[in-house]
Amino acid sequence: MNRELSWLEFNQRVLEQAEDRSVPLLERAKFLAISGSNLDEFMMVRVGGLKLQFDRNAMVRDAAGLTVSQQINAVSSRVHEMVARQYDLLRDVLEPQLAAAEIRRVKVSDCSDRAREVADQRFHSDVSAVLSPHAITHDRPFPLLQGLGVHLCVRLRALPEKKPQADASDEAATESDPPVESASESSASSKASTKGTRSTKGASKTGTGKTGAAPSKKAKTAATSDAKSDSASESEEGDSWQFAVIPLGRSVPRLVSMPSERGHDYILLEDLVTHYVEDFFPGREVMECVAFRITRNADVELQEDGAADLVDGMEEVLESRRLSRVVRLEYSAAASDHVVSFLSEVMQLTNQDLYPIDGPMDLSYLFTLHGLEGFDSLRDEAWVPQAHPSIDPAEGLFTTIAKGDVLLVHPYERFDPIVRLVEEAAVDPDVLAIKQVLYRTSRRSPIVAALMRAAERGKYVSVIVELKARFDEARNIEWAREMEQAGVQVIYGIRGLKTHAKVCIIVRREPQGIVRYLHFGTGNYNEATANLYSDVSLLTCNDTLGADATTFFNAVTGASQPLQLQLLAAAPITLRKRILDLIEAE
Incomplete structure (x- = not known):
């Protein structure tokens, strides 16, 4: 398989x-x-x-x-x-x-006069001030574009070349004789006139093309009939056009809300910019404006044997991903051969890498639609995570766990107790130390904030941060540096392995001696995704599990082989065999 x-x-x-x-x-x-x-x-x-x-x-x-x-x-x-x-x-x-259901994607040309005024105001006040076009010339190479972002490729009529100064006799002849158009100039003028009658302001050409079909020569020619009719005269002229790119970036929202009498109307940013694209090129003729998106290779891994510092090495990996080769080009199925050839050649792509799209690129905008207010009937009934019957909000979690183990099943039961456990530990004067493994966290993690607060209060806080959590590396590096500044001892996992464990150890001084309170989980310490993903959490102060967890944690931080664990199993040493034995027993 x-x-x-x-x-x-x-x-x-x-x-x-x-x-x-x-x-x-x-x-x-x-x-x-x-x-x-x-x-x-x-x-x-x-x-x-x-x-x-x-x-x-x-x-x-x-x-x-x-x-x-x-x-x-x-x-x-x-x-x-x-x-x-x-x-x-x-x-x-x-x-x-x-x-x-009154959730409509619209275009400016289809809007009411009032909505067009709003679109005009939004573009000129919010959009054009942020975006900048990038003309492609001999001294301005193709820009380094962000992967998975939506961009626009604009094809422009080329500026006329400057002719050498004519002598006096030529000037006299020019003044006395009536002007005569050359064949190529006539063709160009005719073409410009044709374009003027077929397009609205800044509108890209429309056409059909099967989305996703591998762009054979036929499929790739997904331009309009006027583009096809122009091909002969354009080939006679040679390179009679220039290209420019407008990266749309991420700072301007992709969905632009529009006024409507009922429901929710919206314009996609690329459609709004396309409508006004001529405003970016005053005095130039815009022949075509095409939305496209690139995907870069992200399978760039840290060469740990050669990296003296894991953080510096991971930052080099992130930079390498930003510069890595393009493995996929998505483009509007209405694009002409000229645009597709230009983009595929500059990115050195083959037909296998080309994806004509008959619709909006980057389907992630649908997540925003899912969150629209006022359309509850179009969504599943919200499931509110339930409180665990053993957990009393008025009682401290250390007291609750001391009474007996607590098993939580997320997202059906709340993740709050895990966050609350770390927050209570941060301010509890009897807590001596907190040890935790962080693989992925939320953007504004309350758990990370509690760990920093604990360190600032003088507690011994050690955190294993896995830098190799794919696509969360930059966030983990940022969290790691902030925690170090707060006094947290940060360890960056083990070379050659990913530390994927979800464990938190809280060492507390009690009348009977030192007690270790533990959390084991199958999911990340991320209170946001805990409302979505199915996971299990165990809260316990079992002595044997506490000893095993401490042994495991210290083996990772000390880069040593762990001693024999009694109840826990850890990869790559004993976990595989334990699971196979359990399967065999079943």
């Missing part, structure tokens, strides 16, 4: 949730967004890894007997098929149903 193709079938099942008519409409939109974000990560990591492997040794075979080249071909075919299915669903089913 090939793992890449197997994963794609998993994502197909997510997409099928979006296709399920029994699922509420906005939940279907959310599942479509999830399938899109899943596919983004797959392209960055799995396809990026296959590309690297192809460069190293294309003839290596996987467990299914496929060479790297065969895997790349099979994955490309399956992904193109999946993308086509995603956009068929969005275009033909979800958007019409959302519109019927």
Whole structure:
């Protein structure tokens, strides 16, 4: 079984949730967004890894007997098929149903006069002040674009070349004789006139093209009929156009709300900018404006043997990802051959890497629609996590745990007790030390804040921060530095391994002696995702588990082999065998 193709079938099942008519409409939109974000990560990591492997040794075979080249071909075919299915669903089913439910994606040209005034004001006050075009010339190379961001490629009529100064006799002849157009000038003038009658201000050409289909020569020519009719005269002229790129960035919201009598109308940022694109190029003729998106290889890992400092090494990895090769180009299916050829050539892409999209790129905007207020009937009924019957909010958690172990099942039961445990430990004068492993946290983590507060109060706080948590590396580096400044002892895991354990040890002085209060979990210390993902937490002060947890923690921080654990099992030493033994027993 090939793992890449197997994963794609998993994502197909997510997409099928979006296709399920029994699922509420906005939940279907959310599942479509999830399938899109899943596919983004797959392209960055799995396809990026296959590309690297192809460069190293294309003839290596996987467990299914496929060479790297065969895997790349099979994955490309399956992904193109999946993308086509995603956009068929969005275009033909979800958007019409959302519109019927009064959630409408509109364009400026379709808006009322009042809405157009709002769009004009939004663009000129909020958007044009932020965005900047980047013209591509001989002395201005193609810009370094952010992966997974939506950008615009603008094709402009080339400026006329400056002609040499004419002598006096030529000038006299020019003044006395009537002007005569050359054939090429006539063609260009005719073309400019044609364009003026067929497009609204800044509007990109419209056309059809099958979303996600591998762009064969026929599919790639997804431009409009006027672009096709111009191809002959343009080829006679040579390079009669120039290109520019407008990165849309992330500081301006992708969804621009518009006034409407009922429901919710919105314009996508790329559509708003496209409508006013000529404002960025005064005095120039805009021939085409095309939305596109690139995906960069993120399968760049830290070479730990050669990294003297793990933090510096990981920062180099993050920089390498920013500069890494492009593995996928998504572009509007209405794009002309000229734009597609320009983008694919500058990024050195093959047909397998090209994805014409008949709809909005980057389906993550559907997450925003899912969160709209006033449309509760289009969502699943909200599940409010329940309080655990053994936990009394008026009683300290140390007292509660001392009475007996507490097992919590998230998201059906609240994650609050785990956050509260660390917060209580931070201010409890009898707590001597806190030891914790952090793999992924929330953006404004109350647990990290409590750990820093504990260190500032003089407690012994040790935290293992896993720098290699994919796509959370930058956040973990930032948290690690802030905690170090607060006095927390930060350890960066083990070279060659990821520390994926979720454990917190709180050492407390009590009348009977030192007691270790523990939290073990299957999920991250992230109070936001704990409301979504199914996980289990155990709160205990069991002596044997406390001794095992301390042994494990100190083995990681001390980079040593752990002693024999009595109740716990840890990879890569005993966990695999323990699980296989348990399976065999069943």
